[in-house]
Amino acid sequence: MAEQATEYNSRELLACVASKMLEDRRSVFVGTGLPMVASMLAQKTHAPGLLIVFEAGGIGPEMRVLPISVGDSRTFHRAVAASSMHDSMSVSQAGYLDYGFLGAAQIDVYGNINTTVIGDWQRPTVRFPGSGGANDVGSFCHRTILIMGQDKRRFVEQVDFITTPGYLDGPGARERAGLPAGSGPHRVITQLGVYGFDEETKKMKLVALHPGVSVEDVRENSSFHIEIPGEVDVTEPPTEEELRLLREEIDPTGMSIGK
Amino acid sequence: MAEQATEYNSRELLACVASKMLEDRRSVFVGTGLPMVASMLAQKTHAPGLLIVFEAGGIGPEMRVLPISVGDSRTFHRAVAASSMHDSMSVSQAGYLDYGFLGAAQIDVYGNINTTVIGDWQRPTVRFPGSGGANDVGSFCHRTILIMGQDKRRFVEQVDFITTPGYLDGPGARERAGLPAGSGPHRVITQLGVYGFDEETKKMKLVALHPGVSVEDVRENSSFHIEIPGEVDVTEPPTEEELRLLREEIDPTGMSIGK
Amino acid sequence: MEILLEGEGELVGWHDPDENRKWILENKPRDLRDKQMSVEDAVSQFVHDGDFIAFGGFGHIRVPMALLYEIIRQKRRNLIMAGKTAVHDIDVLIGAGCVSKVEVAYAFGHELRGLSPAGRRAVESGECEVVAEISNAGYQWRFLAGMMGVPFVVSRNMLGTDTLKKSACKVVKDPWSGKPVCLIPAAYPDVAMFHVPRCDVYGNAQIDGILVEDFELARAARRVLVTTEEIVDNDVIRAKPQNTVIPFFLVDAVCEVPYGAHPTEMPYLYFFDEEHIGEWLRLSRTREGVEEYLDRYVHGVEDFEEYLALVGGVAKLNTLKRVEQYRERVQAPWLDED
C-alpha cells in the first residue's frame, strides 16, 4: 500500500476521500472548488476514464490548471466539446451523468439541503446564493455526493429551506414528487467522516470516520440522530503521492485546498 | 414603366407575381422550387432587404445559385448563420418570419390545404409527402402565400385531409384552435390569377387575373364559389429585366422555371 | 390543464423518461474507448428487425448511405422509420422491403425531383404503413424532448388540422395563457445514423454547415452510429471543441467511409450525384427496376469502395467535388425531362 502522509489539512483529506468515491469509466457533474479538485485527482489516479462535465458547457476537458469558475475557459481547455448549459443540463436530465457534487449550509437526516436562506425566505437572517445548479445536480445525477462542514447548526432537524432534494420525507418520496427514479444523495463527506443513507429508511447513517475522530464527535456535531452501524470504517488518509498531485499539479495556488 | 415581355411561360409569370408580394425589409420562410426563385428575384429587384430563412438552418444567405433542396449547401452560402431546424422553427414560431410559401394538391374556400393524401388516409388512392415544413409555415408565419395549379380537382369543396391550416372553418377558428393570432393565408397564386381572403368571412376571393384570363375561367376551375369583387386587377406580366434575371442569373438550368 | 384532443396516431419510439434513464445508465459507456468497426459489424450489432430508426442529415444531404445499403444487405425487416424529411433514404429502404411502418413529417417525395415511385407504391398497396403524421418542426421537437429526457415539449403548430388528429400529439389548455397548445411527445430512436466530415476513434464527431436536426437527434437516440469521411486524431477535435456536434459518450460505432453519403450531398465536399439519383428514380418505377437497382448497387458489390467504382469512380467523385465547389455546373437527367 502507498505510503501515507502524516501532514495534511482537512480540505486535502476531503478531496482525497471524495476522489476515491468516483469510479472509473463513469461521468461526474462538477461544481466549483473541492469537487473540481477531487475529480481532477481521480482522473490522475484510479479513474483516468472519468468523464467531467460542467454546467456551463465544458464537456470532457483536459484541464491544465484548476478552474476558478465552472464557466471559465479552463473548464473547456482541450475539451471534446465546448457546448452550452442547455446541452449539459439536458444530457444530465436524460441520465448521462452518474455523479454530482453538492455543498450545503444545512442538511437534514434525509439529505435535503439548503443553500438559499437562514431564517424567513422573505426577510432572511442570512441570504445564500440559492440553488445555482445544485437543484439540477440533486435532481438529475444518479448519485450525488455532498461535501460540507459539520456541526449542530449545519446538521439540523429541519432545514430552513429545501433548496435541493435529498430523499424529501423518506422512502419513495422522490419518485412520488416526480424526480428521476433511483437518483438521490449517495454520500455526505464532512470534516468528521463519511455518511450514507439507509436502503430502507433513507435516513443518514455513518459509513466511515476520519482518522482520530470518534463516534461521540459525530453525535455531538449533529442535531438529528445519525445511525451508527456496528462496524465503522476509518477513511484512508491521503498518500504522499496524492498530496503531491494536489499541491504541485492540481492546485499549486491553494485556491481550493488552502496552503 | 419597364418594358413588358411578350414571351414567358406560366412558371415565370408565377415567380414574378409571387416576388412582387414580398415587401422589402421583411423576412420569408422559403421552400423548394418557385418560392426560392421568387424570393431571390425579389432580392434582386424591389426587396434587397428581404431576409431569407430556410427550415434546415440556412439564415440570410447570399445565394450564388438556386438550391435544389432547402437543406443543401447552397442555402447557407455566405449565410449570416448556418444553424439548425430547431433555430429556424423556433424563431418562426416566436414571430420573426413574416412570409411563408406553400404549395398544395388541394385547397378549400378557407385556404386549408392538403399535401398528405387523396382518398382514405389508411389506404390512400394517392399518397403525397405530407406536411414537411408546410404545417409549420402555415402555423407560424404571419402571412402565407400559396402557389399551386388550379382546377376543379384542386380547388375543392372539402379537402381530403387538412395538412396545413388555412382559416379552418371560418373567422376566429385559428385563434380558437390555439394557432398564433393574426396569422394565416394571405394570397393564393395559380395559373389563372391571384386570390385573397375576405376580412369578414375569411373565404377566398379573386384579387387579380393574369393577362388574358377571364372570370369565367376562374369559375370553371373551382369546385367552390369564389367571390368576384366589382373591380378585378390584372397582374403585371414579367418585364424583360425580370425574365433576364430569372433565366440568366437565378435559374439558368431551368430547374424551377423550366426551359 | 384538461386534455382537449388526443391524436389517433401511433406513438412510436416513446419511453417513460425513467425507463430511458435506466437504459442509458446500463448501456452507454462514459469513457473514451476505440469504437472503430466495419459497417457490417455496426449494422449487425446495433440495428435489429423492428427497430425504430432515424437518419441524420436532411432529405438528400449528409445521409449515411453506406450504413443504409448494409441494412439492406443484412435484410433487416419491419423497421419503423422516422419520416423526418426522409427522402432518398426511406425510398430505397422501403423499396428493399426493410420498412413496415413510417411516422411521416415528409416522405415519398424527392423535392424538386418529383415523387417517389417505390415509396408511394408500397404505401398505396399497404405493404408499408403510415402509422402517424407530424410536421418537420414537430419531429424536430420530438427529438428535443428526447434529448432533454422529458416526456414532451409544447408547440403552437399542427393545431386545428388532420395532421394533428393523425399524430401522437395531444392538445391541452396552457395554464398561463388559457390558450390551447400542442404537446409533442418525446422520440427516442433505437438507432440514429449519421455521416460526418470528421470524427475521432472515440466518436467525437464534427459537422460543417447547418446541423438540421442532428444535434437533438444524436442526443435522443439510444444507439448512435457514425460514418465519417475521415477519422482524425483526438487532438484535432480538442483543438476546436466548439465544432463538436456529437460527443463520444453518445456514440456506439465509428466507421471510416470516404464518400459515405453518396449519392447525397456532403456540404463543402461533394454534390448530389443527380445521375445516380435519376437512375434510381427511373428504375424504381417498377418492382423489377428496384430489384435491378439493388442487385447492381447493393447486393452486387463487395463493399462501398466497389460501389463507388461502379457509380463512376474517381472521375465521378472529382466531378461531384467540382460541382459542390461551384467550379462546374450540375448535370441532372430530371432537368432535361421538361
Add this chain to the structure above:
Amino acid sequence: MEILLEGEGELVGWHDPDENRKWILENKPRDLRDKQMSVEDAVSQFVHDGDFIAFGGFGHIRVPMALLYEIIRQKRRNLIMAGKTAVHDIDVLIGAGCVSKVEVAYAFGHELRGLSPAGRRAVESGECEVVAEISNAGYQWRFLAGMMGVPFVVSRNMLGTDTLKKSACKVVKDPWSGKPVCLIPAAYPDVAMFHVPRCDVYGNAQIDGILVEDFELARAARRVLVTTEEIVDNDVIRAKPQNTVIPFFLVDAVCEVPYGAHPTEMPYLYFFDEEHIGEWLRLSRTREGVEEYLDRYVHGVEDFEEYLALVGGVAKLNTLKRVEQYRERVQAPWLDED
C-alpha cells in the same frame, strides 16, 4: 393534466406568446442596417427604469461591463434582474441601487471568492427583494421557452422542493407517463446584454468557446444589446456562418468596446482581473466603500477607456492576456487571505 402545485414566486418577464409575436412583428427590423452606436445611446435608448434585464455570459465570464457601468451612470432604477448565475454583474448593480427585484437561480455569491457583501446587505435589509427562486437549468429553460415562443417547457428538476414552491413554476401530471412534471414558464427579458469577441455592424455576433445560456437568451429577449471586442466586416461573419450565435435580426445595438468584459474573463483573450474583483469585494463590505468604488470607477471616469487606464492600463491588460493564455500565473488577493 390537473395542476398539482403552483409556485408562489412572482412570474417575471412572461408574456402571452401572441402578445410577444405582435411585439416582435412591430419592433424588430428584419433587414441589414448599421446598428453601431455609443454605449451611452444604447443604454439610454433601450434600458428603462423597471425593465427586466439579463446579462449574457456566466458569473464572471463574458459580462458586458461597459453597458453595466453605463446603466449605473444613467441611474436606472427598479430594474428586475435575472439572477441566472448572476455574480459580479448583479452585485455591482445592486450596490449601485439600480435593482429592486431579483429572480434567483444563483446570486449574492462570487463562487470561490466568497459571498457578496453588497448584494446580501441589500437583500437582508429588504432594499432589494427576491421575488422568485429557480435553478440554473430552470432559468436556462425559461429562455428556451421564450426562444421557442411557447408558454412553457417541461422539466424534472425542482420537484418536491421549496425552490419550486417559491418559483413561478407549476406541477402537473404528464398525460403519457402519469408522473408529476414541472412546467417552467417562458421568460422574455426586456433587454439582454452581451459582450462578444466579434460582431459586424449589423449585429451578427460570434462567440468563441462555451455558449452558456446565450443562444437561447438572445432569442428570448425583446431587446438585444451587443458590445464587441472588435467590429468585423460582414464578410468575416459570412466566411464562417456556423460560428454566428446571435444573428443580426435579434440585435438592436452594436457597440465596439475593446476589453468590454473587464474585470470578468473573456475566453482566449483575457483572464479575470482578480485584483480589481478583490478591490470590489473589499470595498463593498461597507456602503461607504461601495460609494468609493463607484465614484472612482464609474462616475469618476469619462468613458471606458479612461476606466481601463485607471485599472492598470496596457500593462494590466497585457498581464491578463498572458494569464488567460497560461503564460503567467494568476495573482489574486483572495488567494492570500487564507
